[in-house]
Amino acid sequence: MLGVAVIILLILTIYPLLFSLFLSFHKWSLTKPGPWRFVGLKNYLSIIQNPVFWRIILNTFIFTFSAVTLQFAAGLGLALLFSREIKGESVLRSLLVLPMMIPPILVGLLWLFMYKKDFGIINNMLKLLRIEPITWLSKPLTAMPAVIIADTWQWTPFMFLLLLAGLRSLPQEIYESSQIDGASFWQTFRYVTLPLLKPVISIAIIIRFMDAFRVFDKIFQLTGGGPGVSTETISLYIYRNGFRYFNMGYASALSYFALIIIIAFSMIYVRVLRRVGER
Amino acid sequence: MRKWLCLIMVVVAFAGFGQGFAAEKPYAGQELKISFIAGFPTNIGLKTLIPEFEKETGIRITIIETGYGVILEKNILDLSAQTGAYDVLHVESLWFPQYLPYLYPINEFMDDPKLFNAAEYDLEDLTSYTPLTLGAFTRDGKLLGLPHLAGIPLNWYRKDLLDRAGLQPPQDVDEYYAYAKKLTRDGVYGVALSASRSGLVDEWLSFFFAYGGAIRPRAEQFLKTTFDNPTALKALELYKRLFDECAPPESLTWEFGEVGSAMQRGVVAMMWNWSNGGSWYDDPEVSTVVGKVGANVPWPGRFGVNGLCIPQDAPNKEAAFEFLKWATSKDIMRRTTLAGGSTPCRISVLMDPQITKKNWWFEALRESGRWSTMYLEIPEWSSMDDALAIEFQKVLTTGLSPAKALRTASENAYKILEEAGYFE
Numbered sequence: 001m002l003g004v005a006v007i008i009l010l011i012l013t014i015y016p017l018l019f020s021l022f023l024s025f026h027k028w029s030l031t032k033p034g035p036w037r038f039v040g041l042k043n044y045l046s047i048i049q050n051p052v053f054w055r056i057i058l059n060t061f062i063f064t065f066s067a068v069t070l071q072f073a074a075g076l077g078l079a080l081l082f083s084r085e086i087k088g089e090s091v092l093r094s095l096l097v098l099p100m101m102i103p104p105i106l107v108g109l110l111w112l113f114m115y116k117k118d119f120g121i122i123n124n125m126l127k128l129l130r131i132e133p134i135t136w137l138s139k140p141l142t143a144m145p146a147v148i149i150a151d152t153w154q155w156t157p158f159m160f161l162l163l164l165a166g167l168r169s170l171p172q173e174i175y176e177s178s179q180i181d182g183a184s185f186w187q188t189f190r191y192v193t194l195p196l197l198k199p200v201i202s203i204a205i206i207i208r209f210m211d212a213f214r215v216f217d218k219i220f221q222l223t224g225g226g227p228g229v230s231t232e233t234i235s236l237y238i239y240r241n242g243f244r245y246f247n248m249g250y251a252s253a254l255s256y257f258a259l260i261i262i263i264a265f266s267m268i269y270v271r272v273l274r275r276v277g278e279r
Numbered sequence: 280m281r282k283w284l285c286l287i288m289v290v291v292a293f294a295g296f297g298q299g300f301a302a303e304k305p306y307a308g309q310e311l312k313i314s315f316i317a318g319f320p321t322n323i324g325l326k327t328l329i330p331e332f333e334k335e336t337g338i339r340i341t342i343i344e345t346g347y348g349v350i351l352e353k354n355i356l357d358l359s360a361q362t363g364a365y366d367v368l369h370v371e372s373l374w375f376p377q378y379l380p381y382l383y384p385i386n387e388f389m390d391d392p393k394l395f396n397a398a399e400y401d402l403e404d405l406t407s408y409t410p411l412t413l414g415a416f417t418r419d420g421k422l423l424g425l426p427h428l429a430g431i432p433l434n435w436y437r438k439d440l441l442d443r444a445g446l447q448p449p450q451d452v453d454e455y456y457a458y459a460k461k462l463t464r465d466g467v468y469g470v471a472l473s474a475s476r477s478g479l480v481d482e483w484l485s486f487f488f489a490y491g492g493a494i495r496p497r498a499e500q501f502l503k504t505t506f507d508n509p510t511a512l513k514a515l516e517l518y519k520r521l522f523d524e525c526a527p528p529e530s531l532t533w534e535f536g537e538v539g540s541a542m543q544r545g546v547v548a549m550m551w552n553w554s555n556g557g558s559w560y561d562d563p564e565v566s567t568v569v570g571k572v573g574a575n576v577p578w579p580g581r582f583g584v585n586g587l588c589i590p591q592d593a594p595n596k597e598a599a600f601e602f603l604k605w606a607t608s609k610d611i612m613r614r615t616t617l618a619g620g621s622t623p624c625r626i627s628v629l630m631d632p633q634i635t636k637k638n639w640w641f642e643a644l645r646e647s648g649r650w651s652t653m654y655l656e657i658p659e660w661s662s663m664d665d666a667l668a669i670e671f672q673k674v675l676t677t678g679l680s681p682a683k684a685l686r687t688a689s690e691n692a693y694k695i696l697e698e699a700g701y702f703e
Contacts, residue, residue, distance in 0.1 A: 030359045031377035031658040032699075046698075052669070117529045118546070138531035140676050226476040227531050228672040243352035245662045246377065 024253035030246035043253035052229055053237070053254075057261065060233040063148060064212040070152045071208060072201070075159025080189075082160075083167040097157040104154065108221025111150040112137075115222075137223050140230035147231050150218055155211070159204055166200030167193070202273055206266065213262055234258045306598035307337025311366040313602070314354055316585070317344040320558060321428040321620030322369070325606060328614060332605055338598050351377065363592045366599040370424060372415040372584045376658045383589045384421035388600040395600075401609060401627075408626040409648040411582045415656075424586035425607040429624035430555040431647040432485060432580035433640065438573045440467065440548045448575040452489040455549070455577060456517055459525035462548035469525035471538040471547040472518075474675060476668045478534045479518075481581060483671060485551060486514040488652060489578030498657045498701045506667065507689040515674060515681040522675050531675060543567065553583065554647075557621045557640045574640040582651035584624060659699050666691040 024043055028036035047053050078096065082089060099107065114120050115136040123133035136146040170193070178188045194201075216235040219225060225232030225240070238258065242251030315322050322344070329340050343365070345353055351374050357364045358381040370378050389395045405412040405426055416424035434455070436448055440462055449455040459469025473482050484492075492510040495501065522530065527541065539556040541547045543566040559565060560572040587606055589599045605611055609627060616623045616634050623629060626645070635641045654660060670688040673679040696702065 029658065030355055031380065033380045117527070118544075135528040135531070138529050138676075223532070224476055226672060227676045228476075228669050230676075240665070243356075244665075246352075246355060246658070247662075 020252040020255060023249050024256050026249045028248045030248060036249065039249070043250050044257070046250065047253055047257055053257075055229055056232050056234055056237045059144070059229070059231065060213060060215075062144065063151075063215060063231075063233055064209060066144075067148045067151045067155070067212045067215075068205060068208045070148065071156045071159045072205060074152065074156045075204075076163050078156070078160045079163035079167050082164055096160060099154045100157045102154065104217035105221055107150060107154045108218040111146070111153075111218070112222055115146055138227060140227050143223050143227060143231045147219055147222055150222065151212065151215065154218075155208060159208065162200060162204040163197065166197050170196050206269060209265075209269075210262065213258075304335075304337040306595070306601060308339075309337075309595045309598045310339040310341060311595060311598055311602055312341045312343060312364060313367040313369070314350070314365045315342055315344045315369045316350050316371065317346050319428060319555060319585070319620075319622075321555075321615055321622060324615035324618035324620035325611070327618050328611060332602065336598075336601060336605075338601065340602070347371075354378070355381075358590055358592070361592045363594050365590055366593040366595050367602055368588045368590055369427065370416075370586050370588045372582070372586065372653065372656075373660070375415060375424075375586070376656050376660065378588065379418065379423070379658075381590050381592075382423040383591050383593065383596060384423055385425070385589060385600055385603070386420075386422055388597070389422065394597070395604065399608075400604065401625075404609060404625045404627050408624055408629060408645070409582060409651065411651070411653060412584055412624045415582070415584045415653065416586045416588070424588035425603045426584050426624045427587045427607055428555075428585050428620065428622045429648075430553045430583040430585075430622045431644060431651045432482075432551050432553050433574040433643050433647060434549060434551055434577050435542060435560070435572055435574050435640075436549040437542075437545075437547075437568065437571055439571045441573075448573065448577070449549075450575075450577050452486055452517060452578060455551075456521060456525070459521060459549060463525045466546070468527050468541075468547045469549060470521055471533065471541040471550040471552075472522060472526045472530040473533050473535050473538045473552070474518075474522060474526070474530045474672070475532050475534050476665065476672060479671050480664045480667045482551060483514055483518050483667075484654065485578060485580050486517055487511055490514050494654055496655070498655055498659070498696055498699075501655070501693065501696055501701070503689050503693045505689065506692065507685045511685055512681055515671065515685060518671070519674055519681060531672065542572065551580075554640060554644050555622050557638060557644075558619065574643040576643050576647040576650075579650045579652055580647060582648070582653050657699075657701075659695050662695050663692040666695060 023036070025038060025040060026036040027039045027042070082093065086092070102110070114122050117123055117133050117135050122136070126133055134142055136142050174192055174196070175188065178192050183191070214235050215233055216239065219231055219233055219236055220239075223231045225236050234254070235258075238251050238254045241247050241254060326342065329342070332338070333340055350369075354365070354368060355377060358378070368378065368382075370382075389397070402413065408429070412426040412429060413422065416422060416426065434449065441448065441458070444458075444461055446458050446461070449458050455470075461469070463469040473479065487506075487510060490510045490513050492508075492514065494505060527546065530538075533541070535553050535556070538547075538550050538552050539559050542550055542552070543559055545567045554574075557574075561569050563569050587603045589596055589603065593599050606615075609625060612620075612623050612625050613628045613631060613634070616628050616631075616638070621638060622644070628634060629641050629645050629648075655663075667688045670679070670684040670691075674681050674684045
C-alpha cells in the first residue's frame, strides 16, 4: 500500500519537478520543429541579464508585501471586532467570507467592471463625491493599487477566519487578570493578545505570502500585466513565456528561479521569527 | 429451397444498397471535432448551416469554441501532445507560424479530382480579392489550410459628427489626427485606440505603413533599424499625440472589442478597427449610433485572415477536408454572410448586391484588400510584438521619449531573433 502511494507521489510530484528542471537546461520551443537542445545555464543567464525580469520580481514583492499587510491589518481588525459576542454574528460572518468563495478569475472580472471609468461603480461613487473619475487600470501609479485592492477584498476573510479562530482559542483568564490590573485596551492588545497570537499570525502570513507571490488570475483578467509591465508578476511572466511564446526551457528556468526566491524568503522569515521568539 | 433463395436475394439487395449509400456518403458515421475561435460573427452564421452538412454527408460535427485569448495555448498544447483532439482547426493567420509544425498539407486532396472540383470551388474567387487569402496558408508550395474569413482594419467614422464639423472622411494619417483633434469636444473623443499591450503594436504598425514604413519579408533581413528610423518615430509620435489629445485615457486597456463598444456607445468620432465588427454598429439592440457610421480606407491595414486547417494527428483527414471544402465554398460563404457573418474572403460574396445592400462597409473592405499587407510570419512575432508594446506603453504612460523607446524596443526585438538563431 505504501509502495503504491510512493509511486503515485513520484509520478504526480517528483517526476514533473525533475522533468522541468531537466527542461530548464534545454532550449525547446513547442512551435518550432526539432527536439530540445542542451544549452547548459544559458536560460538562467538570460534571466539574470534581463532587466524586465528584475522589474517583474520587484512588482511581485510589492504586490505580495502590500496585499498581505493590508489583509493582515483588515483581517485582525475584523477578528477583534468579532471576538466579542455581536448580534447576527453568524449571518455577518457568512457574508464576510463570501468573497473567498468566488473563483479568483471571476473576482478579476468583477473588479474590471467596477473599475471602468464610464460605468464602473467606483467611479460613479467618486462622481457623487464630486471627485474626478480615475482610469484605475490605465496608469502605472493606480494599476498596482487597484490590483492589490481587489486581492485584499478577496483574501481578507481568510486572514479574518484564521485570526478569529486564534483569538477565540486564547485563555480568557489572562484577559481577566489584565483587566483587574487596570490595563487599557491598547496595552492588553500589545502585551497580551499579540504575543499569544504570534503562532497563528506566523502561519497566516506565510500561507498568504506564498499564495500572493503566485498571483495570476486577477492580474491576467484586470490588467494583463500592463500598463507596460507595471503590474506583471512572476506567474504571469512564466505563463507568457511558456504558453504565449512557447519557450518551454526558458519558462522552466523562470519557474525554478521563482522557487529559489520563495524558498530563500521562507528561510529568512522562519529565522527572523525564531529570533523574535527567543527574545 | 425457394425460401433460401429469396433470403439470399434480400441480403444481396441490402448489401448493394448499403454499398451504394456508402459511395454517396463515404464518411457517414465519422465524427469531426472542430475547434473554433469564439465570438466571430462568421462562426455564428456557419453554425446555423452545419445541420445541412451533417445531413448531406452523414458526418457528425462537434464544435469546441474557445476564447480568442486562450485558444492558441490550448490548441498548441493538445497538438504537441498529439492527442488527436481535433480534426479541424480555426487558425488566425497571425498564429499560423506557430501552428505550422502541426498542420497537414491538403495538396493531395486538392490534386485528387474525386475529392476536389477546382472549377466548382473557384480558387480565383479567393485570390482575386487578394492573393494573401491563400498565400497566408501556403509554405514551400504546400497549402495548409483554406481561408474561412478575412478581416482588415478600416477607418470607421461618425458621419453625423463629421458632417456637423464640415469634414470629409480623412484620406491620410495627418488628416486623421487633425480631424480627431477637431472632433474631440462635447464629451466625445476624436478617436478610440486599442492601446492595450496586445493591440497597440498592430495599430501603430498601420501608421508606420501609412507613413511609408516597411518590414522585409524574411526574419534574416530584420535590422536593428527596421523599427528605429524616422518613419517609425513619426508614427509613434503621432500615436502619442492621438492618445494624449484625442482618445479616452482608458484606451490603454482596450482591444478591438472595447474600441468597437466605444463607437457603439457614441463616445468616439472615429476609430481604426477591424471589419469583423461591421454589423455591431447597425444593431439597434447594442448600438446607439445605428445608421450614423461610415467606413473608408485611408491607408493600408494588416490583412487578417482566419483559415480552416487539418492537424497532422487528425483521425479523419479526408472527412475533415470535406468540411473545409464545404465551409469555404462559394455557396456556404455567401449564406454564412447572409446569416450574420461579416467578413467573407471571396470577391463574389463581397460584391453580391443582396449582401452589400445590408453590409455597406463591404465597399471599403473590397478596396482595402488591394493594398493590405502582412507582417513577418514567424513564431517569434508574438514575443517581438510584446517587446515593442512594453516600450510603447511606457511612452504613453511614463513620458519615455519615443526615440528612446524605439531604440530599446528594436534592440529587444533584434535580440529575440538573434536568440532564435535567424542570424546564424
